[in-house]
Amino acid sequence: MSSVRVLVGTRKGAFVLSSDGKRKDWKVSGPFFAGWEIYHMKGSTVDPNRLYASQSSSWSGQVVQRSDDGGATWNPVNNNFAYAGVPGTHQWYDGTPHPWEFKRVWHFEPSLTDADTVFAGVEDAALFKSTDAGATWEELKGLREHGTGPQWQPGAGGMCLHTVILDPSNAERMYIAISAAGAFRTDDGGKSWKPINKGLKSQYIPDPNAEVGHCVHHVAMHGSRPNVLFMQKHWDVMRSDNAGDSWHEVSGNLPTDFGFVIDVHAHEPETVFVVPIKSDAEHFVPEGKLRVFRSKTGGNEWEALEKGLPQKDCYVNVLRDAMAVDRLDTCGVYFGTSGGQVYASADAGDSWTPIVRDLPGVLSVEVQTLA
Amino acid sequence: MTEGGEGVAGIRVALPYHLRTLAKIESAEVRLEVAAPVTAKRVLDVLEARYPMLAGTIREHGTGQRRAYMRIFACEEDWSHESMDAELPEAVAAGREPLLILGAIAGG
Numbered sequence A: 001m002s003s004v005r006v007l008v009g010t011r012k013g014a015f016v017l018s019s020d021g022k023r024k025d026w027k028v029s030g031p032f033f034a035g036w037e038i039y040h041m042k043g044s045t046v047d048p049n050r051l052y053a054s055q056s057s058s059w060s061g062q063v064v065q066r067s068d069d070g071g072a073t074w075n076p077v078n079n080n081f082a083y084a085g086v087p088g089t090h091q092w093y094d095g096t097p098h099p100w101e102f103k104r105v106w107h108f109e110p111s112l113t114d115a116d117t118v119f120a121g122v123e124d125a126a127l128f129k130s131t132d133a134g135a136t137w138e139e140l141k142g143l144r145e146h147g148t149g150p151q152w153q154p155g156a157g158g159m160c161l162h163t164v165i166l167d168p169s170n171a172e173r174m175y176i177a178i179s180a181a182g183a184f185r186t187d188d189g190g191k192s193w194k195p196i197n198k199g200l201k202s203q204y205i206p207d208p209n210a211e212v213g214h215c216v217h218h219v220a221m222h223g224s225r226p227n228v229l230f231m232q233k234h235w236d237v238m239r240s241d242n243a244g245d246s247w248h249e250v251s252g253n254l255p256t257d258f259g260f261v262i263d264v265h266a267h268e269p270e271t272v273f274v275v276p277i278k279s280d281a282e283h284f285v286p287e288g289k290l291r292v293f294r295s296k297t298g299g300n301e302w303e304a305l306e307k308g309l310p311q312k313d314c315y316v317n318v319l320r321d322a323m324a325v326d327r328l329d330t331c332g333v334y335f336g337t338s339g340g341q342v343y344a345s346a347d348a349g350d351s352w353t354p355i356v357r358d359l360p361g362v363l364s365v366e367v368q369t370l371a
Numbered sequence B: 001m002t003e004g005g006e007g008v009a010g011i012r013v014a015l016p017y018h019l020r021t022l023a024k025i026e027s028a029e030v031r032l033e034v035a036a037p038v039t040a041k042r043v044l045d046v047l048e049a050r051y052p053m054l055a056g057t058i059r060e061h062g063t064g065q066r067r068a069y070m071r072i073f074a075c076e077e078d079w080s081h082e083s084m085d086a087e088l089p090e091a092v093a094a095g096r097e098p099l100l101i102l103g104a105i106a107g108g
Helices: B017-022 B040-050
Strands: A003-010 A013-020 A027-032 A037-043 A051-057 A061-067 A075-077 A089-091 A097-099 A104-110 A118-123 A126-130 A160-166 A174-179 A182-186 A216-221 A229-233 A237-240 A258-264 A272-277 A292-295 A303-305 A323-325 A333-336 A342-345 A353-356 A362-370 B011-014 B029-032 B070-074 B098-103
Touching: A003 A051, A003 A333, A003 A342, A013 A037, A013 A353, A051 A104, A061 A104, A104 A160, A126 A160, A160 A216, A174 A216, A182 A216, A229 A258, A258 A323, A272 A323, A333 A362, B011 B040, B029 B040
Parallel strands: A037 A104, A037 A362, A216 A258, A323 A362, B011 B098
Antiparallel strands: A003 A013, A003 A037, A003 A362, A013 A027, A037 A051, A051 A061, A061 A075, A089 A097, A104 A118, A118 A126, A118 A160, A160 A174, A174 A182, A216 A229, A229 A237, A258 A272, A272 A292, A292 A303, A323 A333, A333 A342, A342 A353, B011 B029, B070 B098
């Protein structure tokens, strides 16, 4: 019988939540790496027992943990992310040049074809690759050395490369997103990169045709349609039908189009989920109600999903990597909140149940669908 | 090299809780044999050779500089801002006093 494993990164450790295909009764394991920030954990689809975790703290910096047994045991691997060559400068918050400095790994993206290959999106923004399961890391320097690099500027959370999407139909194509530089695409396996931000509009950028500078919060893709991308920008929910060459807004009837997460149903490529957040000044859900919004039309028309979610006095946030979908027949949807709750829906969002209510603030949620 | 063995000469190093956990060190201190002259750099070189997972957690990869929120104390004195190549007190070199590596009191 199928089962699921939900990997939860929090501000004070990691947790693994396991259930069978009914997704009703859950086993909670952890905390792993107690006391450390776990920005992200993700498993390989080639070998589901191979997991990577980004463990960090302001005191001791970055640690990379790897599990080869589905999260039961972990061992640290190499944590040396050295930028290639002389990294130069990007813009600081005040517009002055600031040297590139490694701070942490925001996102691991394991290869779709090789269990020992994994990509790491880091702050200050760069993309690294390991082909030996984390024993060594090499920067794909073509991204950082893109001519716009000196213009990149950090968002409020730092200048982080937080999204890495691999095209399952084209091993040479990858998408990444950086706050606040924007989205980029490679068509040659990471050697060269192209900004894909046409059509994005940001109040704080006077030039409507600016190639970079947009605060992209997250991007999602359905594997069966790798040319269709959905984006939650700082403000605005956007869609591209041409692999990011151009974008159009699909915020439609959302109560607010600020937010962080966005994800796509496992079996319905036009069904999209977001969690609107009140504003960039007030990072919590509007009206004290925690609601996931679902569009079955690829955007523009959104319905509020609130069954089982608190609809009164709720003021949590849901961060950019804190939503995931499983691949069971009735698609499961999961998300974690800044208040430490992890909610699950076994019916594609129609109803929700908390798996856990009192974890430390959730930074990331990923799910593995196991045979 | 041995760890925590009674009567074994060597440098005593006390690590913060999170680094002991990371390196799976169960004793309060580790003992290291470090060739003279005993400096913070030499102690950390030996420490990281024995516990590779500690590389990058006390001092930066590449530059070798102390991480901003890590502190080094010896004989009740703050050595954090001394050169990593400065010779540590004789009491530390002789193993009578530990070299203390601490996380700064900052944040939550």
